[in-house]
Amino acid sequence: MRCSVVAVGTELLLGQIVDTNSSWIGERLAAHGISSLLQVKVGDNHQRIVDVVRSALVEADAVIMCGGLGPTHDDLTREAIAEVMGVELVLHEDIAQVIREMFESRGRRMADNNLQQAMVPVGATVIHQTRGTAPGLICPVGDKVIYAVPGVPHEMQDMMERAILPDLRARAGEAGVIVSRVIRTWGESESGLNERLNPVINELEKIGNPTLAFLASGWEGIKVRLTAQRADEQQAHALLDQWQGKVHDLVGEVIFGFDTETMESVVLDILRSRGLTLGLAESVTGGLVSGRLSAIPGASDVLRGCVVSYASEVKYDLLGVPRGPVVTEAAAVAMAQGACRVLGSDVGLSLTGVAGPTEQEGQAVGTVCVGIALPGEPAFATTLRMPGQRDQMRQMSVISALDVLRRRLLAT
Amino acid sequence: MRCSVVAVGTELLLGQIVDTNSSWIGERLAAHGISSLLQVKVGDNHQRIVDVVRSALVEADAVIMCGGLGPTHDDLTREAIAEVMGVELVLHEDIAQVIREMFESRGRRMADNNLQQAMVPVGATVIHQTRGTAPGLICPVGDKVIYAVPGVPHEMQDMMERAILPDLRARAGEAGVIVSRVIRTWGESESGLNERLNPVINELEKIGNPTLAFLASGWEGIKVRLTAQRADEQQAHALLDQWQGKVHDLVGEVIFGFDTETMESVVLDILRSRGLTLGLAESVTGGLVSGRLSAIPGASDVLRGCVVSYASEVKYDLLGVPRGPVVTEAAAVAMAQGACRVLGSDVGLSLTGVAGPTEQEGQAVGTVCVGIALPGEPAFATTLRMPGQRDQMRQMSVISALDVLRRRLLAT
Numbered sequence: 001m002r003c004s005v006v007a008v009g010t011e012l013l014l015g016q017i018v019d020t021n022s023s024w025i026g027e028r029l030a031a032h033g034i035s036s037l038l039q040v041k042v043g044d045n046h047q048r049i050v051d052v053v054r055s056a057l058v059e060a061d062a063v064i065m066c067g068g069l070g071p072t073h074d075d076l077t078r079e080a081i082a083e084v085m086g087v088e089l090v091l092h093e094d095i096a097q098v099i100r101e102m103f104e105s106r107g108r109r110m111a112d113n114n115l116q117q118a119m120v121p122v123g124a125t126v127i128h129q130t131r132g133t134a135p136g137l138i139c140p141v142g143d144k145v146i147y148a149v150p151g152v153p154h155e156m157q158d159m160m161e162r163a164i165l166p167d168l169r170a171r172a173g174e175a176g177v178i179v180s181r182v183i184r185t186w187g188e189s190e191s192g193l194n195e196r197l198n199p200v201i202n203e204l205e206k207i208g209n210p211t212l213a214f215l216a217s218g219w220e221g222i223k224v225r226l227t228a229q230r231a232d233e234q235q236a237h238a239l240l241d242q243w244q245g246k247v248h249d250l251v252g253e254v255i256f257g258f259d260t261e262t263m264e265s266v267v268l269d270i271l272r273s274r275g276l277t278l279g280l281a282e283s284v285t286g287g288l289v290s291g292r293l294s295a296i297p298g299a300s301d302v303l304r305g306c307v308v309s310y311a312s313e314v315k316y317d318l319l320g321v322p323r324g325p326v327v328t329e330a331a332a333v334a335m336a337q338g339a340c341r342v343l344g345s346d347v348g349l350s351l352t353g354v355a356g357p358t359e360q361e362g363q364a365v366g367t368v369c370v371g372i373a374l375p376g377e378p379a380f381a382t383t384l385r386m387p388g389q390r391d392q393m394r395q396m397s398v399i400s401a402l403d404v405l406r407r408r409l410l411a412t
Numbered sequence: 413m414r415c416s417v418v419a420v421g422t423e424l425l426l427g428q429i430v431d432t433n434s435s436w437i438g439e440r441l442a443a444h445g446i447s448s449l450l451q452v453k454v455g456d457n458h459q460r461i462v463d464v465v466r467s468a469l470v471e472a473d474a475v476i477m478c479g480g481l482g483p484t485h486d487d488l489t490r491e492a493i494a495e496v497m498g499v500e501l502v503l504h505e506d507i508a509q510v511i512r513e514m515f516e517s518r519g520r521r522m523a524d525n526n527l528q529q530a531m532v533p534v535g536a537t538v539i540h541q542t543r544g545t546a547p548g549l550i551c552p553v554g555d556k557v558i559y560a561v562p563g564v565p566h567e568m569q570d571m572m573e574r575a576i577l578p579d580l581r582a583r584a585g586e587a588g589v590i591v592s593r594v595i596r597t598w599g600e601s602e603s604g605l606n607e608r609l610n611p612v613i614n615e616l617e618k619i620g621n622p623t624l625a626f627l628a629s630g631w632e633g634i635k636v637r638l639t640a641q642r643a644d645e646q647q648a649h650a651l652l653d654q655w656q657g658k659v660h661d662l663v664g665e666v667i668f669g670f671d672t673e674t675m676e677s678v679v680l681d682i683l684r685s686r687g688l689t690l691g692l693a694e695s696v697t698g699g700l701v702s703g704r705l706s707a708i709p710g711a712s713d714v715l716r717g718c719v720v721s722y723a724s725e726v727k728y729d730l731l732g733v734p735r736g737p738v739v740t741e742a743a744a745v746a747m748a749q750g751a752c753r754v755l756g757s758d759v760g761l762s763l764t765g766v767a768g769p770t771e772q773e774g775q776a777v778g779t780v781c782v783g784i785a786l787p788g789e790p791a792f793a794t795t796l797r798m799p800g801q802r803d804q805m806r807q808m809s810v811i812s813a814l815d816v817l818r819r820r821l822l823a824t
Contacts, residue, residue, distance in 0.1 A: 012435070012438075012451070013438045013448040013449075013450075013451060014438050014439060014442045014448065015434075015435040015436060015437070015438040015439030015440075015442070016439070016627060016628075017435075018430065018431075018432055018435045019431070019434075019435070020430055022427075022431075022453070023424070023427040023429075023430045023431070024427060025427070026424075026425045026426050026427035027426060027427030027428070028427075030426045030427070036425040036426065036455070037425075037455075037460070038425075038452055038453065038454055038460075038464065039424070039425060039452070039453040040450055040451070040452045040453075041434070041450065041451040041452075042450055043448070043449075048449070048450075052450065055467065215428060277723075280720070282699070285703070285706075286699075286702050286703050286705070286706025286707070286711075286715075286718075287694070287698075287699025287700065287701070287702030287703040287706065287718050287720065288699065288703040289699070290698050290699030290703075290720045290722075291697070291698050291699040291700040291702075291703045293698070294697075294698025294699065294720070294722060295698070295802070295803065295806070297768070297769050297802065299698075299722070300722055300723065303698075303722045303723075304722060304723045304725075304726055305719065305720045305721050305722040305723055305726040305730075306698075306699055306718070306719070306720035306722075307717065307718075307719055307720075308692070308699065308702045308706070308717045308718035308719075308720070309717050310702075310706060310711070310712055310715045310716060310717040310718075311689075311712065311715075311716040311717055311755075311756075313716070313756060314716055314717040314755055314756065317756065318717075318754060318755070342730060343723075343726055343730070344723075344725060344726070344729065356709070357709050390707070390709065391707065394707070
C-alpha cells in the first residue's frame, strides 16, 4: 500500500503556516506499515490541485488531501476531487441538516455558503464530523482512493484514526489492529540507545512484528516506539508487554515513562503519591522548570512555587546562599534548601549554571549544578554538562534536573 | 518567475522531522515577488527524486532542492540533478581542497566519502560554503534552473539570501534590491489591524511597491511586513520609512518594535536605558514571563528575578498579599510590590489569573490581573481577558503583561 499526501492552501506555500499535518500523517502511516511516496503542498488553484492529485495517483494507491474543505470560495478540494473522479457534486441532505442544526444550536445565523460543505462527489462516502462542520470524504477512483480531511489538526487527526487508517488497512488486506506504545527515555543519546538495543532490534528485524522506531523529541526526551499488529487489542498489548520487557532489560534505567506521560507529569505524580510538595530555585533556566511543571493541569496540588534568583544578591539575600561563587554545588544545595524554607515546601530543587554566551566564574557554557533537598536526608548537588547554545542548553537543563529529582525520589 | 521546492529526505516523509525549510523558502520567495507553485517532500530514492524534479520543471522556471547533499549513500541530490541535466558529475578540486582543510584544521581524519560533497554536475556553478562542508549548486537546465542547498536550516538560509534569491531576481530581469521591514504589534486582532490599515492597503494595491503582509505569530504578536523594491538599499529604506510612517499614523499605539525586536527585548531595553531593575511575581503563568525575559542574552543587567507564587500561601507569606481571594487587582498590586521588596528591584510586574481547566474564585478561565509597581508612583493593576485553552491563555498572558508594563513605562 503506497500513499501520498496533498496539503491544499496558498498560506502553506507562502510560509504563513507550517504544514505539520503531513508530518503527522506520515508518522501514522509508517506506524501502520503503509509506505509514503510524496507529500505535496499546493495553492488554492483548481487546475493545479487537479493536476497534482492526478499525477500523485499514477504511482500511489491512495492520496490523502488535507485542507480546502471549508465554506469559502478558496475551498476547492471537493470540486477538484469531483473532476478527478469525473463525477458531479450533489448536496448530501443529512450533512446539510447537521450543519444547519449546528448553527441553530449556537444561536447563530447560517450563511448559505456553509452548505457548500455538504456537497459530496457522486460515489463518495462521507466521514462524519465529530468536531467541526466539514465532513471528510472517501472517494474511490478505479481501484485507488482519494481521502479528504479538513486542515484543522484535531479534526484531521480524529478522521485519520477513526476512518482513514482502518480503511487503508482494510484495502491493504490487513486484518486485525495496530497498537503502538511509546517508551520515554532520558539520559542516553539516540545512537547510544540504538547500540544498546541492538539485540532487540536485530531480533525484531527478523520477525517484523512489533516494529521499533526512535523519535528524538528535544526536551521531551528520546522516544522508543513499539508498534504491534495482532488480531485484537488484547493480543497486541500482550505482544507489546513482552517486548517492552526486553527493552527494559537492556535500558531500563533511562526509561522514565510511557505514552502520554512526560518528565513533568511523572515527577508531579511521584511527589503527589507521597504527599510531598515541591519548591524550586532557578537561576540559569530563569523559570522554565516552573513554567513547564505549571503547564500541567493539577500541578497546584504539588507545586508551591519558585524563586528565580537571577541576580546573585537574590541568591544571597533571599535563598541564603553564602556570598561567593554561585555556579557551584554548594550554591545549588543552599538554593534547594532556601526554596524549601522560603516557599514552605517539603522538597527543594535548584538549578544554577552558565547558559552563555560567555563563561562565568571560570565555568564553561553548558555547566549546570542541580541541587536537591528531600525531607529527612542531607541535601546534595550534582554537576551536569549540557550541549548546545543558550536556548538548547536551558531546555536540556530543565528535563535533566527533573530527571535527577525523579531518580533520587525513586531511590529513597 | 515561478518556483517550486523539492525537499529530499525519507525522514521528512516519516514525520521524524517537520519540513520547516520549505515554509521559510516560500516566505522569502513571496517577499521577493516570486510565485510558489508546488512544494514537494520526496524520500531518498534516486528515480523518484529524478521524476519529481523533472515533473516540477515542466511548469516551474526554477526548482530549489533542499537536503541530500551530505556524504552518505543516502545523499542522492547531486546524482539526481546530473541525470536531469543529462551530464556527468566531476570532482571540483577547489571544493575538495576546502573540505580536506576543514577536517585538518579540526585535527580530524577525513573519511573518503566526504569528497562525494565535492562532486559537481558539469555546467553547474558552485555556491561556496561559509558554515558547513557541502557547497550549494546552481544548475542550468535549458532556460530553467535547479538550485541545490543543504537541509541544515542555517546553511540553507545563508545560501538562499547570499546566492539564490539574487540569482532568481536577476533571472526575472529585476534590477535593484528588495528590503523588508517588520513592524511588530500587539493589542489588535489581525482582522482589526487589516480593517484599520485599509486606506494604506488600498493605496499600496494600486502602486504595488512596497507590498504589505500580515504574519500572526502567537505570543510574538502580529507582524506587519513592508517589502520595498528599489535601485539600492538607501532608496529602499527611504520608501519603507515613508510607508512605515503611514502605518504608524493609523495604528501607532499598537506598534511595539521593529524587525528582530521582541516584546521582551523592548521592555528590557527601556528598563536598561532608565537604569531600572525588574522583579516579577507570577502565578497563572508559572514562570513563563521570567523564562522568556531570561532567554535574552544580557537580561541579567535588568532582571533581578521572579517569585512564582503558585500556592496562595506563598502569595500571602512571601509576597504580603492580604489573605483572601488571589485573582483580584488588589492581589496583583500586592504581588508587584512584594516582588520589588523581596527581590530588591526598582520595578515590579505581577500576574495572577485563571488558566483553567475550571474557573477559580468565581473568575472565568482566561481572566488575568496584571499589577505594576514603578518607583515614585502608586502601584496599580488592570484586568485582561485572554482567549484559548490553558497553554494559549498562558502564552497570551505573557506578552500582554509585558505590553502593559511597556505602555506604562513609556507614559511616565
